[in-house]
Amino acid sequence: MQLLKLAVLLAAAALGSAENTVTFVSQDSVDRTVYFTGNPGMPAIDPVQVAGRKNVTVEFPYGWTGNFYAVSAGAPNVPGMLGEVAFNSWNGITFFDVSAIVNPADHVGVKKLYPATAAGGGAVSGCDVFPCASAYYLPDDVQTQSTAESDLICTLGGNPEDAAAGIEARDDGDQGEHAKVYAREYVLGRGSPSGL
Numbered sequence: 393m394q395l396l397k398l399a400v401l402l403a404a405a406a407l408g409s410a411e412n413t414v415t416f417v418s419q420d421s422v423d424r425t426v427y428f429t430g431n432p433g434m435p436a437i438d439p440v441q442v443a444g445r446k447n448v449t450v451e452f453p454y455g456w457t458g459n460f461y462a463v464s465a466g467a468p469n470v471p472g473m474l475g476e477v478a479f480n481s482w483n484g485i486t487f488f489d490v491s492a493i494v495n496p497a498d499h500v501g502v503k504k505l506y507p508a509t510a511a512g513g514g515a516v517s518g519c520d521v522f523p524c525a526s527a528y529y530l531p532d533d534v535q536t537q538s539t540a541e542s543d544l545i546c547t548l549g550g551n552p553e554d555a556a557a558g559i560e561a562r563d564d565g566d567q568g569e570h571a572k573v574y575a576r577e578y579v580l581g582r583g584s585p586s587g588l
C-alpha cells in the first residue's frame with residue numbers, strides 16, 4: 393500500500409503537472425488575501441492575493457488536506473468561513489466542503505466550492521447567502537461533498553444581486569440530488585471505509 397502510494401507520488405512528480413487546483417473566483421470589487429492551513433505534515437501553501445473581479449488558480453500538492461479562508465483588504469486576519477479540502481483521499485476521492493464551524497459570522501469571504509466542470513457531478517458546498525443548509529454549522533452535520541475531479545472552483549464575496557448574473561446559476565437547492573454527501577471526517581482526512 394505504501395509502495396503504491398509512493399509510486400503514485402513519483403509518477404505525479406515526474407509528470408511535473410499540478411495534481412490539484414482551486415481557482416478562486418472573486419465575485420465583487422473587493423481585494424482579498426486567501427490564507428491556507430494544512431493538516432499537520434502537509435506542505436505549507438503561501439497566501440495568495442485575489443484582486444476584485446479576478447480569478448486566481450492555486451496548485452495543491454498530491455493528497456493535500458487542510459483549509460483556507462479569505463480576508464478582505466483592510467480587515468484583520470481572522471479565520472472566516474472555511475473552504476475545506478482533502479485531495480486524493482480515501483479511494484482517491486477528493487472531498488470538499490464549506491464550513492461555518494470556526495466563524496459563521498464571515499459572510500464576505502469563501503462562499504461556494506465545487507468541481508470546475510460538469511464532470512464533477514454538480515456537487516456544490518456552501519451558498520451565496522449565509523446562513524444556508526448546504527454548509528457546515530455543526531461538527532456532526534453531514535455536508536461533505538466528493539468528486540473525482542482535481543480542479544475545484546471557490547467563489548469569494550459577491551452579493552445576491554450579482555448572483556442573478558451568471559456564475560451563480562448553480563442553485564443551492566440542487567446539490568443533494570447530484571452527489572452523495574459524507575461525514576466531515578472525510579474532508580479532515582480521517583475517513584475510512586469502515587466509516588461508510
Ligand SMILES: *[C@@H]1O[C@H](CO)[C@@H](O)[C@H](O)[C@H]1NC(C)=O
Nearest residue numbers: 415417418445446447545559
Ligand atoms: C473566472 O472563473 C469563472 C468560473 O470558471 C468564469 O465563469 C469567469 O469567466 C472567470 N473570469 C475571469 C475574469 O477569468
